[in-house]
Amino acid sequence: MKKLYAVLLLFLIVMNPIAPSLANVGLPAIFSNHMVLQQNAEVTIWGWGKAQEPISVTTSWDQNTVKAVTSPNAKWQVKVKTPSAGGPYTVTIKGYNTIVLEDVMIGEVWLVSGQSNMEWSARAGIDNAEQEVAKANYPNIRFFSVEHRTADAPQLDLGGQWVASSPETMIDFSAVAYFFGRELHQQLNVPIGLINSSWGGTPAEVWVKPEVIKADTDLNEAAAKQPVVEWGPKDPGKAFHTMIAPLIPFRVAGVLWYQGESNTVAPQNYGKLLPSLINSWRSEWGYEFPFYFAQIAPYEYGRPLEGVLLRDAQRRSLSVPKTGMVVLSDIGNTKDIHPRNKLDVGKRFANLALNKTYGKEVSAVSGPLYREMKVEGNKVRLYFDYADKGLMAKGKELTLFEVAGKDQQFVLAKAKIDGSTIVISSPKVKNPVAVRFAWSNTAEPNLFNKEGLPASSFRTDGWPIEPK
Incomplete structure (x- = not known):
């Protein structure tokens, strides 16, 4: 009888196309x-x-x-x-x-991405790691860590799971993202969801649809210069297909991006590459979400100028609407490409978001950003955004300013703060036409706004430069 019942049950399952066991x-x-x-x-x-x-x-x-x-x-x-x-x-x-x-939970959801400095966790080593891990009990801050995978075509799903913030989960999560999320949680008093999709050592090309790279000659040539490395992919789209595409169209409030060190191979092209990444992601999601990125910190890169050229390309990417940049020149480490002060990175990202995305008044939104220059006789006056309350030098005199005439030969210049502007001059340049600031890989400038945030390196000229 039992055998007959089993056969009958199997027959019903096979014949019923909507049987629960087949769902x-x-x-x-x-x-x-x-x-x-x-x-x-x-x-x-x-x-x-x-x-x-x-x-x-x-x-x-x-x-x-x-x-x-x-x-x-x-x-x-x-x-x-x-x-x-x-x-x-x-x-x-x-x-x-x-x-x-x-x-x-219902709250604010942010996607964070990039390479090792975004992926970097408390376990990997950050300032005050033990204390920060111990106090990471925030049940309404949730983490989703996307697993590393690659593919040659967009995938439907990815690896990962949502977990609440605790000492056990925070220790292996992106430290920058955690400190960002904690600040938002405390200031907005809402649940925070953080999706970390980052991979150490990856160039930006792997996070962009390959069609975007192939459609642009400059981007395609720059991508071809990426060396094969042991720690991650180098080919366009490899991480986008597996670690970004499956998230689309999951609704996010915005994106944080900390990447660029692996693109110093062709730094000038980053000024086109980063905007292409931003615009393509926004196109895929179907709306213009905020996109905030970190400027890479000073470091002893292999070739002179490759680091500062990359930083300047990042600065110029601020022309893309609804973007913002955190400058890290005062909290980096020229001997370590992975600076351990991730708390201030996260807080600076949070202040950008609180002000630009959520309309909150914060004490410091951004460091001074070069806006324009005007020649006044044998001097140059520089104007900055985020300098309304004035500028200051940490030290007796401003350093790392250079000026040049039409001969394109830069010399060190004297710089003097005049309210929210800076006046540049040199007895060696009678007719100045261009200024550069903090123009080296390891420059740690002492120009800040009164809110205490550092100025970005910049140049006013567009003269061709190649890393030597």
Whole structure:
């Protein structure tokens, strides 16, 4: 009798195309318990199922149900509206089977990406690591670490899971992202979701769709110069396909980017590469999210000027709308490409976001950024953004200014602060036409604004330069 029952049950399963045991409604890894969804937004939830499988998604914050039907390609997606910050909530996805996502928070979600300085964790070594790890119990700050993978085409899913911040989870998470998220959490009093998709030693090209690189001769030539290394991919799109594409279109408030050291191979092209990355990501997501990046710190790079040329390319990338840059020249280490002060990096990123994205008044948003120059006889007057409250020198006199005439020969110049401007002169240059500031790989300038943030290196000229 038992044998007959088993045969009958097997027959019913095989003949019933909607039998629960054959159901396969599923979700990408980014949708899981403990996740954070962007507040006050229309967010997309997507997944897979059997063709024509009816799908319903119910959100506990409003008890609303949104329905969809799985496509012939076994894909489905719905859009749900999120409330203001809060939680925990549940999200129930029902097809032929049911998935219930629990402990879901609503708050602010940020994607962070780049190479080793973004990936760098407390376990790898940061200032005051033991103390910071011990006090990392923030249950409403959530982490998602994307696993390292590569592919030659965009993938549907990635590796990772959402976890709450604790000493056990924070120690291996991006330290910069954690300090950024902690500051936002404390200032905004909302849950924070941080998605870390970074890989040490990777050039920016691996984070860009290969079609974008191939469509531009300069970018294609620069990508070809990237050397083969043991610690990560070098070819365009390898990380984008596996570590970015599967996240699209998960709703984020913005992106943080800390990368550039591996692009000193062709530093001038970074002025085109970084904007291309920003614009292509925004195009993929379908909206113009804020994109804030860190300027690489002073370091003893192999060739003279390759580091400062990269920094200047980053500065010029601020022409892209809704971007911001944190300058790190005062908290770097010229002997260590991985400076251990990640707290101030995170706080500077947070101040940018608090001011530019959330409209909050903060004590220091950015260091002085060169805006324009005017020649006044045998002198040059420099004007800066983020200098409204005035400029200051940390030390007796300003250093690292150079001036040149039409002969393009730069000499050290005397620099004097005049309110929110700086006046440059040299007896060796009677008719100045160009100024450079902090123009070397290891320059640690002493020009700050009154808020205490350092000025970016810059040059006023566009004369051709090649790293020597």
